[in-house]
Amino acid sequence: MPQTTDRALIAGIANGDAQALRELYKMHGERVYNTALTYLQKSTDAEEVSQDVFTKVWRSAAGFKAESQVTTWLYRIVVNTSLTALKKRQRRSIFGTIQASHDPPDFHHPEAKMEEREENKALFSAIYRLPDRQKTAFVLSYVEELPRQQVAEVMGLSLKAIEGLLMRAKKRLRITLRPAFPD
């Protein structure tokens, strides 16, 4: 019963139980880090966002509403925190603090096979360039492989809206990725 465990952990965190936070990290740390990594495509930034996410969980566990799943709540926090971090990065890019050529970053997933790295790089770069809502719908559906209903709950949208966002995201990716994935 993972939901019961998750909820018990959140209740523990709300009471200031540090061990409950460790357990929650053990269960969901990888999920949080990987989602942030897909958005930010830089391990140090994904690490920073993961820290922010668990700090927010620690602070706001008391306000967790039991009507949604803990994973849905966690995904909502990680998506919002990642999008905020991306906006900050774009602002820094506009003001010249970071080079515009590093946005999107030169990234391939650390677990990609050597022979697939170029394709992987093109794919993640194309995902990075998607508009925010299309990106979130795509990342949650195809990278995190969440059921559509849960994606809708995370994004606070209807199923129909999610299908629409996915259709537009896939169309855009198809155009961008045609040279890298000719089949």
Added chain:
Amino acid sequence: MDNIYQHLSELPRAQPPEGLLAKIEARIGQAKVVALADWRQFAAAAVLITALNVAALVQYSQYESATFPGVAAVDNPIVSDYELYY
């Protein structure tokens, strides 16, 4: 496009860096300390402002009584010798 979805679904999750949990715990600990420090700083600032106000009031009242004593107490020859001429 099917290749893309297959590629994504076959991609294992990346491992978070070794010390991530320790950093999270440190940040949470720091947040607590900062919150406490903020409260203490706020209290110290309030005490300091009150003390400065009290000191200013005391000093002002001392200055007032030294500079402007009661009219009866002023020994002013100009006033005492003053006469009206019609």
